[in-house]
Amino acid sequence: MKVAVVGTGYVGLVTGACFADLGNQVICADIDERKIEMLREGETPIFEPGLVEMVRINAKVGRLAFTSDVAEAVAKSKVVFIAVGTPPGPDGEADLSQVRSVAETIGEAMDGYRIVVNKSTVPVGTGDIVSQIIAAKSGGAHPYDVVSNPEFLREGSAIHDFMQPDRVVIGCSNPAAADIVAELYGPLNAPIIVTDVLSAEMIKYTSNAFLALKISFINEIANICERVGADVREVVEGVTKDHRINPAFFGAGVGFGGSCFPKDTLALADIAAKAGYEFKILKAVIAVNDLQRDLFVAKIVERLGDLKGKKIAVWGLSFKPNTDDIRESPALDIIRKLLAGGATVAAFDPVASEAAQAELPEIEYVGDAYAAAKDADALAVVTDWNEFKEADFKGLAKAMRQPLLFDGRNIYEPAKVEAAGLEYVGVGRRSGPGAEKE
Numbered sequence: 145m146k147v148a149v150v151g152t153g154y155v156g157l158v159t160g161a162c163f164a165d166l167g168n169q170v171i172c173a174d175i176d177e178r179k180i181e182m183l184r185e186g187e188t189p190i191f192e193p194g195l196v197e198m199v200r201i202n203a204k205v206g207r208l209a210f211t212s213d214v215a216e217a218v219a220k221s222k223v224v225f226i227a228v229g230t231p232p233g234p235d236g237e238a239d240l241s242q243v244r245s246v247a248e249t250i251g252e253a254m255d256g257y258r259i260v261v262n263k264s265t266v267p268v269g270t271g272d273i274v275s276q277i278i279a280a281k282s283g284g285a286h287p288y289d290v291v292s293n294p295e296f297l298r299e300g301s302a303i304h305d306f307m308q309p310d311r312v313v314i315g316c317s318n319p320a321a322a323d324i325v326a327e328l329y330g331p332l333n334a335p336i337i338v339t340d341v342l343s344a345e346m347i348k349y350t351s352n353a354f355l356a357l358k359i360s361f362i363n364e365i366a367n368i369c370e371r372v373g374a375d376v377r378e379v380v381e382g383v384t385k386d387h388r389i390n391p392a393f394f395g396a397g398v399g400f401g402g403s404c405f406p407k408d409t410l411a412l413a414d415i416a417a418k419a420g421y422e423f424k425i426l427k428a429v430i431a432v433n434d435l436q437r438d439l440f441v442a443k444i445v446e447r448l449g450d451l452k453g454k455k456i457a458v459w460g461l462s463f464k465p466n467t468d469d470i471r472e473s474p475a476l477d478i479i480r481k482l483l484a485g486g487a488t489v490a491a492f493d494p495v496a497s498e499a500a501q502a503e504l505p506e507i508e509y510v511g512d513a514y515a516a517a518k519d520a521d522a523l524a525v526v527t528d529w530n531e532f533k534e535a536d537f538k539g540l541a542k543a544m545r546q547p548l549l550f551d552g553r554n555i556y557e558p559a560k561v562e563a564a565g566l567e568y569v570g571v572g573r574r575s576g577p578g579a580e581k582e
């Protein structure tokens with residue numbers, strides 16, 4: 145099938161590469177000429193495991209092409225995916241300017257029937273907006289269908305998630321168009337849920353809001369555990385043996401970040417408010433997430449006293465492992481709070497330092513995790529990269545000025561850390577002498 149994907153970000157590029165890999169003729173379009181240039185040269189503008197290889201192979205065999213001319217991509221394709229950004233506006237409302245702009249180009253460039261598939265996460269009702277823009281720009285000259293096909297991939301495992309989805313959601317009022325989009329996903333053998341457009345748009349926000357809710361919920365449980373002497377890891381283990389409570393997204397830590405949960409929770413609260421309903425639980429989810437970062441920094445301040453003149457080592461800058469995406473990363477927020485308190489920060493991340501440096505130039509970036517910890521008064525582990533999970537605690541205790549480890553993702557066993565002579569502070573964990581087995 146001839147497919148255009150407009151927007152070559154985390155979602156668009158993965159979508160384009162995967163559809164090409166499944167045997168379709170795909171053209172990816174982006175207004176960012178630098179990205180298109182890189183892609184034409186076989187490089188990817190983002191880090192995502194397996195992506196650069198997939199892009200190169202499919203480009204080489206002629207199934208995947210790149211253009212900065214969106215109209216050209218629309219003209220050459222039967223199905224056009226919109227995968228541009230929908231960042232939050234000042235009130236949390238999703239900013240649809242990129243989506244509108246693509247819809248205008250589609251309306252102007254189409255020369256026959258098109259299926260326009262919205263993959264961006266958009267407020268309920270956006271399908272109608274896209275449809276109206278296309279009708280206005282095309283003057284009603286050509287037939288088209290607008291489909292909502294929200295994306296559920298996670299950065300860091302995006303190709304796996306795209307190729308092995310739990311389900312594919314297709315929202316459309318015309319069953320024939322839904323069938324064509326379903327055909328594209330056919331080789332994946334995934335359950336396909338066909339709904340109306342409004343429900344499909346709502347499914348995406350509901351999923352993200354619920355996952356964010358799980359995280360804030362367990363974070364509050366962790367905060368209570370700290371106060372009553374329980375250990376949240378043991379609590380989670382006991383709770384999730386109940387088949388009704390799935391362990392995914394149910395670990396305590398410094399809270400959620402990234403380009404999706406923070407903006408999508410705000411956007412859904414805004415959608416609800418505009419529909420005349422106050423989404424009270426979701427507002428609390430957002431507030432708890434903000435609080436979680438403050439509480440983490442407060443623990444560091446509590447142990448170190450005044451942060452002035454103190455050096456804090458930070459491991460992890462991306463909002464999650466296996467990505468260079470630092471959008472809304474808890475790490476950056478935490479670092480800013482530490483700097484505001486007067487600390488200096490030396491940070492290490494396997495891939496996200498360059499992106500972080502552009503946004504936060506005032507800290508030291510080092511190319512080695514242990515070099516960051518040298519002479520530090522505390523080590524804060526904020527992103528759970530696999531390579532941090534096995535650490536040389538003895539070496540750290542020796543290298544640091546004060547042997548203090550703040551585990552913002554609960555990746556370590558307190559007893560193991562403490563046996564090496566470091567003080568351990570997790571999130572909702574029991575620590576201190578004799579804490580492991582009471």
Ligand SMILES: NC(=O)c1ccc[n+]([C@@H]2O[C@H](COP(=O)([O-])OP(=O)(O)OC[C@H]3O[C@@H](n4cnc5c(N)ncnc54)[C@H](O)[C@@H]3O)[C@@H](O)[C@H]2O)c1
Binds near residue numbers: 151153227228266403
């Ligand atoms: N990142 C994720 O993990 C993820 C997961 C599921 C859904 N989503 C949703 O998918 C959408 C895209 O997210 P992303 O992370 O890929 O965004 P992104 O910012 O990485 O990529 C968006 C791309 O669109 C391009 N663009 C903007 N305006 C354009 C235009 N008029 N024409 C052509 N290209 C244009 C930008 O240059 C950029 O390359 C968002 O709505 C997001 O909420 C993201």
